[in-house]
Amino acid sequence: MTPVIARTRAELAAARSRVQGTLALVPTMGALHEGHRSLIRAAREHADTVAVSVFVNPLQFGPGEDFERYPRTLDDDLAVCAAEGAGLVFTPSREVMYPAEPQVTIRSGPMGERVEGITRPGHFDGMLTVVMKLFQLVRPDAAIFGEKDAQQLAMIRRMVADLDVPVRVVGAPTVREPDGLALSSRNRYLSEPERRTALSLSRALRAGEDASAAGPAAAVEAARAVLDKAAAEDPPLALDYLVLVDPATFTEIDDAHRGPAVLAVAGRVGTTHLIDNLPLRFGSPKES
Ligand SMILES: Nc1ncnc2c1ncn2[C@@H]1O[C@H](COP(=O)(O)OP(=O)(O)OP(=O)(O)O)[C@@H](O)[C@H]1O
Numbered sequence: 142m143t144p145v146i147a148r149t150r151a152e153l154a155a156a157r158s159r160v161q162g163t164l165a166l167v168p169t170m171g172a173l174h175e176g177h178r179s180l181i182r183a184a185r186e187h188a189d190t191v192a193v194s195v196f197v198n199p200l201q202f203g204p205g206e207d208f209e210r211y212p213r214t215l216d217d218d219l220a221v222c223a224a225e226g227a228g229l230v231f232t233p234s235r236e237v238m239y240p241a242e243p244q245v246t247i248r249s250g251p252m253g254e255r256v257e258g259i260t261r262p263g264h265f266d267g268m269l270t271v272v273m274k275l276f277q278l279v280r281p282d283a284a285i286f287g288e289k290d291a292q293q294l295a296m297i298r299r300m301v302a303d304l305d306v307p308v309r310v311v312g313a314p315t316v317r318e319p320d321g322l323a324l325s326s327r328n329r330y331l332s333e334p335e336r337r338t339a340l341s342l343s344r345a346l347r348a349g350e351d352a353s354a355a356g357p358a359a360a361v362e363a364a365r366a367v368l369d370k371a372a373a374e375d376p377p378l379a380l381d382y383l384v385l386v387d388p389a390t391f392t393e394i395d396d397a398h399r400g401p402a403v404l405a406v407a408g409r410v411g412t413t414h415l416i417d418n419l420p421l422r423f424g425s426p427k428e429s
Pocket residue numbers: 168169170171175176177179180285286287288289290313314315316317323324325326327328
C-alpha cells in the first residue's frame with residue numbers, strides 16, 4: 142500500500158477527512174528501524190488506518206544535543222511505512238509545525254524533572270508540546286509509543302489523563318538486537334567498539350532482573366556491578382543514571398517496595414546518549 146504523504150496542514154486536513162473508521166498514530170522522529178515497524182504493526186491492531194508522523198522536534202533537544210546531526214532518512218522511512226501498511230505519513234517541516242515561536246507550551250511538571258529530565262532539562266516539556274500538537278492536528282483515536290522510552294510513555298499517559306485528551310495511549314514492548322541491545326535510531330552513531338560498550342546497558346538490566354528475586358536493592362546492586370565494569374572499558378561508558386522507579390511516577394523506590402517497578406539506565410558512549418529499561422515486579426518475601 143502506498144501511504145498518502147502530507148507535508149502541510151492543508152494536506153493533512155484533506156487526508157484526515159478522507160480516513161474512514163478509526164485512526165491510530167505512531168509519532169516518530171524518523172530513521173525508522175525494526176522497533177518503529179513493531180509500533181506500526183501494533184497500531185494496525187488498534188485502528189482501521191495507521192498514520193505515522195516523522196518530525197525531528199527541535200523543542201525537545203537542549204543546547205549541545207544532537208538535533209543538527211540526528212539521522213534524517215525520509216525516503217527510507219516512507220518505504221518502511223509503505224511496507225508496514227501505514228495509510229498516512231505526516232512529515233511536516235519545522236515551519237509547518239511551528240509557524241511562530243510557541244509562547245504557550247506544555248509543562249511536564251515534577252515528573253519531567255526526574256531521572257531523564259535531570260540529564261536533559263526541558264526535554265519533556267518539548268516532547269509533550271509536540272505530542273499534544275500532533276494529537277490536535279492528526280486527531281487519532283489511539284497513539285502507540287515504545288516502552289523503550291518508558292518515562293516518555295508514562296508522561297504522555299499522565300498528560301492525557303490530566304488534560305482530558307481524548308486519545309487512547311498504547312505502549313508496545315522494546316525490540317532488541319539478538320545480543321540484547323535495544324534498537325534506537327542513535328545506534329547508528331556507534332563504532333564497533335562503542336557498540337560493545339553500549340551492550341553493557343542491556344546486560345546490566347538483565348543482571349538486575351536475575352537478582353530481583355532477592356529484592357530491589359539486590360537488583361540495583363547487580364546492575365551497578367556490570368556498569369562499573371563498563372566504566373573501565375575502552376571506550377568507557379559514562380553513566381548518567383541507574384534507578385529503580387515507580388512505573389507511573391518515576392519516583393525512586395526503596396528496598397521495601399513490592400509490586401511493579403522499572404529499572405532504568407542511561408549513559409553516554411563517546412558522544413552518543415543511550416537509554417534502556419526493564420519492567421520488574423517485586424513480590425512479598427513469600428511470593429518471591
Ligand atoms: N527498540 C524499540 N522498540 C520499541 N519501540 C521503540 C524502540 N526504539 C524506539 N521506539 C519507539 O519509537 C517511537 C519513536 O521514537 P524515536 O523516533 O525517537 O526512535 P528512537 O530509536 O527511540 O530514537 P532515539 O535514538 O532518538 O531515541 C517512540 O515511541 C519510541 O519509544
